[in-house]
Amino acid sequence: xxxxxxxxxxxxxxxxxxxxxxxxxxxxxxxxxxxxxxxxxxxxxxxxxxxxxxxxxxxxxxxxxxxxxxxxxxxxxxxxxxxxxxxxxxxxxxxxxx
Numbered sequence: 001x002x003x004x005x006x007x008x009x010x011x012x013x014x015x016x017x018x019x020x021x022x023x024x025x026x027x028x029x030x031x032x033x034x035x036x037x038x039x040x041x042x043x044x045x046x047x048x049x050x051x052x053x054x055x056x057x058x059x060x061x062x063x064x065x066x067x068x069x070x071x072x073x074x075x076x077x078x079x080x081x082x083x084x085x086x087x088x089x090x091x092x093x094x095x096x097x098x
Contacts, residue, residue: 032071035061037080040095048090 008020039055040047053065072093075081085092
């Protein structure tokens with residue numbers, strides 16, 4: 001968990017401190033990546049970000065669409081997920097082979 005004091009200074013307005021508190025409770029990208037990887041493995045086919053989010057909700061994962069996009073980016077930055085085309089105006093992703 002992120003330290004609140006790294007996100008807000010004592011001189012910041014109350015709205016900034018409240019935002020820092022919310023940010024400090026958000027799951028990290030690697031945790032969201034675990035959800036993305038599990039969903040994609042379970043579904044077994046390439047998916048767009050909206051499809052990943054929908055499949056995650058159906059499976060009971062309570063992660064925001066934005067957090068899932070961060071998890072997907074975390075995986076793609078490490079070569080664990082690769083872009084394999086476009087569908088409905090969105091990039092399509094698949095788990096990297098082997």
